[in-house]
Amino acid sequence: MPLDFTAIDFETANSSPASACSVGLVRVRGGEVVATAGWLIQPPPGHDEFQEWNVRIHGIRPTDVLSAATWVDQFDRLCGFAGADVLVAHNAGFDLNVLRRAAEATGLLCPPYRSLCSLQVARKTYQLDSYRLPMAAAAAGFAEFSHHDALADARACAQIVIDAARRFEASDVFALADALSVRVTEPAVPGLERAVA
Secondary structure, three states: OOOOOEEEEEEEEOOOOEEEEEEEEEEEEEEEEEEEEEEEEOOOOOOOOHHHHHHHHHHHOOOOOEEEEEEHHHHHHHHHHOOOOOOEEOOOHHHHHHHHHHHHHHHOOOOOEEEHHHHHHHHHHHOOOOHHHHHHHHOOOOOOOOOHHHHHHHHHHHHHHHHHHHHHHOOOOHHHHHOOOOOOOOOOOOOOOOOOO
């Protein structure tokens, strides 16, 4: 199997994991980035208040998402981009939780995605003082990006996994996980299946 996966990153409007306001997606095929996409999202109703702390981190304001697609309107696009790929994210538990919680908040069934955490990969691959995304990405040869821009962060996650796979001569994400003794996480709720493109 080739090194195929989709890296994903969300920014949120507030402390609710359902408050997705931006997403970045990076498709990797055979260890190379072949497609990228990113867009703003109107967070689901009831989860759409922007807290100043979050705005300070990512710079996205309520006015920025006024004309953006709602979570419901963009969900098929997101799932279509990801397909049946393993999703890669830095602290994957956070991003997969955003995906599941925003779907739940809007009555949608989230596909049963598997995931690999690039933070765990970085900890097993590099010797660093900090494994925050900018430091880990720099070690992977991807420096000077706009941290907390969802697409830039997803691209950084992708580079960490691509670099680690090269270093460990891993043919795919499963071989990489085995080499590093980390897990490709199975879906939390198996059986919630949805057709994806």
